[in-house]
Amino acid sequence: MQPTERLLAGPPLDGRAEPLSRHHARLGSLPPLSPDQMVGALEATGLLGRGGAGFPVGRKWRAILEQQGGAAPVVVANGAEGEPESAKDRVLMTHRPHLVIDGAVLAARTLGADRVELYLGREHTQAVAAMRAAVEERPAHDRRLLHIVEAPIGYVAGESTAVVHYVNSKDARPTTTPPRMSERGVRNRPTLVQNVESLAQAALIARHGPDWFRERGRGANRGTALVTIAGPVRHEGVAEIELGTPLAELVEIAGGLTGTPQAVLVGGYFGTWAPIEAAWSLPLEPASLQAAGLTFGCGLVRLLDARSCGVDYSARIMDFLAAGSALQCGPCKFGLADLAGASGRVAAFDARPTDLYDIDRWTGLVTGRGACRHPDGAAQQMGTAMAVFADDFASHVHRRRCLASGAMIGARR
Amino acid sequence: MSEQPKLRIDWIACNGYGVCEAAAPDLIVLDDWGYPILPDGPVPHDLMRQARKAINDCPMVALAWESRQTLTGGRLGRLRGRRANP
Numbered sequence: 001m002q003p004t005e006r007l008l009a010g011p012p013l014d015g016r017a018e019p020l021s022r023h024h025a026r027l028g029s030l031p032p033l034s035p036d037q038m039v040g041a042l043e044a045t046g047l048l049g050r051g052g053a054g055f056p057v058g059r060k061w062r063a064i065l066e067q068q069g070g071a072a073p074v075v076v077a078n079g080a081e082g083e084p085e086s087a088k089d090r091v092l093m094t095h096r097p098h099l100v101i102d103g104a105v106l107a108a109r110t111l112g113a114d115r116v117e118l119y120l121g122r123e124h125t126q127a128v129a130a131m132r133a134a135v136e137e138r139p140a141h142d143r144r145l146l147h148i149v150e151a152p153i154g155y156v157a158g159e160s161t162a163v164v165h166y167v168n169s170k171d172a173r174p175t176t177t178p179p180r181m182s183e184r185g186v187r188n189r190p191t192l193v194q195n196v197e198s199l200a201q202a203a204l205i206a207r208h209g210p211d212w213f214r215e216r217g218r219g220a221n222r223g224t225a226l227v228t229i230a231g232p233v234r235h236e237g238v239a240e241i242e243l244g245t246p247l248a249e250l251v252e253i254a255g256g257l258t259g260t261p262q263a264v265l266v267g268g269y270f271g272t273w274a275p276i277e278a279a280w281s282l283p284l285e286p287a288s289l290q291a292a293g294l295t296f297g298c299g300l301v302r303l304l305d306a307r308s309c310g311v312d313y314s315a316r317i318m319d320f321l322a323a324g325s326a327l328q329c330g331p332c333k334f335g336l337a338d339l340a341g342a343s344g345r346v347a348a349f350d351a352r353p354t355d356l357y358d359i360d361r362w363t364g365l366v367t368g369r370g371a372c373r374h375p376d377g378a379a380q381q382m383g384t385a386m387a388v389f390a391d392d393f394a395s396h397v398h399r400r401r402c403l404a405s406g407a408m409i410g411a412r413r
Numbered sequence: 414m415s416e417q418p419k420l421r422i423d424w425i426a427c428n429g430y431g432v433c434e435a436a437a438p439d440l441i442v443l444d445d446w447g448y449p450i451l452p453d454g455p456v457p458h459d460l461m462r463q464a465r466k467a468i469n470d471c472p473m474v475a476l477a478w479e480s481r482q483t484l485t486g487g488r489l490g491r492l493r494g495r496r497a498n499p
Contacts, residue, residue, distance in 0.1 A: 176423050329424035334446035365444055371425045 004216060004242045006224045007200050013095050017130040020137040023098040030106055030206055038110045039065055042202060044210035046222060051078055051158070051195030052268060052298045053373075054286055057202065060192060063182040064111050067190040073113040074186040076167060077104040079120045079127065079196040080151040080158030083268045084320065086300045088226035089196050091238040093120070093127035096200065097134035103199025105142055106206055107192055115145065117167050117186065121158070122150035155269070155324030159372045160193040162326070173326040174372035197226050218244030219285035225296075227284065231303025232259030244283040250301060262306040262404065263388050267297025269317050270377025273310070273384040276303070295380070309404045311392050314385030315343035321378040332375040335366035339382055346393060349400040349408065356397055359386060417455035419479040420464060426475035436470045437463035449476075 010018050010026055018026075033041070043058030064073050077100060081089040093100055104116045118135070120128045128150060135146050149167055151157050157172040164185045166172040185191025194202075201223065205213050214222040221243050227250065230236050234255025241250055247264065251257060261276045266284075272294040274282075282288065286296040304310055322336035339362050342355040363383040366375035386393055392403045401408045420440075429447040440460050441449045456464045468476045 174425075176425050330427060330429045330446055330448040331424070331444065334448075335444075338445070362445070365450075369424060369448070369450075371423075 004224050005240055006204060006216070007092060007096065007099065007197065007226060008240045010096065013091065015094065015126065017095060017097050017134060020098055020134070023096075027099075027102075027204075027207060030102055030109075030203065033110075033206060035065055035110045035112070038106070038206060041205055041210045045205055045213045046220075047198065047201055047205070047213070048221060048286055048296075049195055050197040050201070050225065050299065051160075052083070052270060053160075054296060057194065057198050060182070060194065061107070061111060063180075064190045064192050067183065071189045072115075073111045073190040073192060074115050074117065075104055075107045075111065075113045076117045076119050076163055076186065076191060076193045077107075077196050077199055078158060078160070078163055078193050079118065079124075079131070080163065081121050081124065081298075082153070082155045082158045082324075083298050083300060085230050085302055086228045086268060086298045088228050088238045088299055090121070090124040090127040092197055092200060092226060093124070094130045097130045098137075099200040099203050100131070100196045101134055101138065101142070101146065102203035103194075103196070103201070105145065106203055107194065107199060108145055111190075111192060113145075113192070115147065115186075118146060118148045119151050119163050119167065120148060121153070123153050155321065156326050156372065156374055159374065161372060163193050164191055173328055174370075174374070176371045216242045217285070218242060219283050220287035221285050225284075225299055227299035227301055229254045229301045229303070231264075232257055232261055232305045233303065234258055241284060244285040244288065246281045246283055247301065248280050250284060251303075259305040259307075261303040262308075263304045263310055265300065265302040265304065265313075265381070267295035268300040268377075269321060269381055270373075271295050271297045271300065271384075272380060273314070273388040275388055293384075307404055309347070309392065309402050309407070310385060310389035311343070311396050311402070312347040312405075314382060314389065315340070315347040318343045318378065318382050321374070321381070325374060326372075329370040329375070331366045331369040332378075335362055335369075336375060336378050338362060339366070339378070343382065346396050349396055349402075351397040356386075356393060417458060417461075419455050420451050420468075421477055421479035422449065422451060423473075423475045423477070426473045427471075428473050428475075430472055432470045432472060433467040433476055437467040440464055441467060 039061045047057045048054040079089050079093055108116050152172045156162050159174050161174045162172045164181050165175050167186050181191045217223050224240050225243050226240050228238050239253050264279045265273050289296050319340040322340035325332045325336050327333045342359050345351050363379040367379045395403050431443050433449050434441045434443050440463050444450050
């Protein structure tokens with residue numbers, strides 16, 4: 001089965017960036033649309049942001065457009081991609097940097113911004129190099145607009161208030177809202193922080209229109225999306241799919257199974273676990289997933305093999321997210337650390353009598369109690385893991401034996 | 414009759430001193446780590462006095478009425494001497 005290619009159409013994905021000449025020959029230049037036409041087109045597509053939160057892109061641009069009369073806005077293209085198992089943003093930037101830059105320039109032109117910050121995860125060296133080289137290829141009027149900012153490594157560094165904070169003062173920790181960044185963000189100007197895939201989508205929508213965009217897609221949310229598939233499949237990595245493609249079909253696109261998955265983590269480390277039977281024919285599309293209690297998030301689809309321990313996997317994610325806390329808000333700083341401690345003990349067959357009860361209680365207790373949504377995401381992953389791997393959590397505690405791997409007490413993580 | 418206001422907390426500012434719980438024991442409880450758990454809905458009329466005391470007593474000026482945009486700007490912001498986006 002052939003993947004649906006829009007963002008990734010063009011030359012093969014061999015690690016080399018599509019040069020500007022080829023990009024132009026293939027797609028032409030951006031059409032001259034009025035701000036209202038452009039934002040109207042985005043609104044008509046129903047495009048949701050692809051950074052993880054899934055906020056409607058048109059509404060985000062509209063909010064800034066409506067701030068007329070003040071200082072010129074700033075556009076930040078968010079390519080931090082701090083999600084460890086997601087690779088879609090860096091694959092896009094590495095191979096199609098000009099599509100991302102088109103989107104950023106388009107946003108600036110539409111919103112009247114006089115500055116674009118390309119906020120790139122510094123650990124993604126290939127993507128950073130491709131974007132740097134691409135900026136050099138652009139005409140002088142684009143180059144004056146574009147500024148590359150290398151983002152520090154860290155899960156919360158890509159959170160939008162942290163992005164603005166870092167651009168302002170080299171401190172990549174989230175800040176309290178209000179003020180909303182559509183009103184006061186980078187240097188107190190109205191600021192659009194938009195994921196790089198969302199911007200690339202906008203660059204295609206400007207050229208082809210909302211009807212073209214909506215031709216693809218099988219559910220309520222239309223168009224295509226980049227996803228990262230990981231786990232027991234022949235070709236792990238990034239694929240572009242039509243939204244609404246069932247998981248089973250994505251697995252085929254990835255070359256088929258090489259093992260027997262028991263569960264899937266959808267949406268990233270902030271995402272949701274589901275048993276494989278429940279998820280297998282589920283359309284990968286925000287509205288359908290939400291109806292099933294799952295999240296599309298950043299498009300990560302992580303299959304867990306039947307012989308891998310879900311308790312251990314979710315505890316490791318919890319540990320990673322606790323370490324990724326900015327340590328600014330009490331419930332996140334102490335709550336995530338305690339959740340990581342308790343789930344780690346359960347995974348290592350070393351649980352205290354109250355650990356399962358506490359994990360359950362603390363996931364509720366940290367939710368909604370931080371400046372950003374970091375604790376909410378961490379709790380969501382942990383809570384759904386507890387539900388999906390309930391038998392194994394219980395077995396780890398009471399029988400000191402793992403149902404998936406067969407490991408028993410004494411085994412070290 | 415006007416709608417009852419809600420409390421809001423600046424989680425970055427809050428240091429978990431627990432002064433708010435002492436000021437408003439019928440409104441605020443502390444979690445396992447000493448940070449306040451606020452009521453879900455608006456503050457009931459008969460607890461308004463406690464809520465006001467909790468806001469005034471907070472040493473970090475982290476507690477405020479939700480409706481007023483004073484968390485990072487305005488009086489509270491000036492009191493705290495910092496802004497979210499300097």
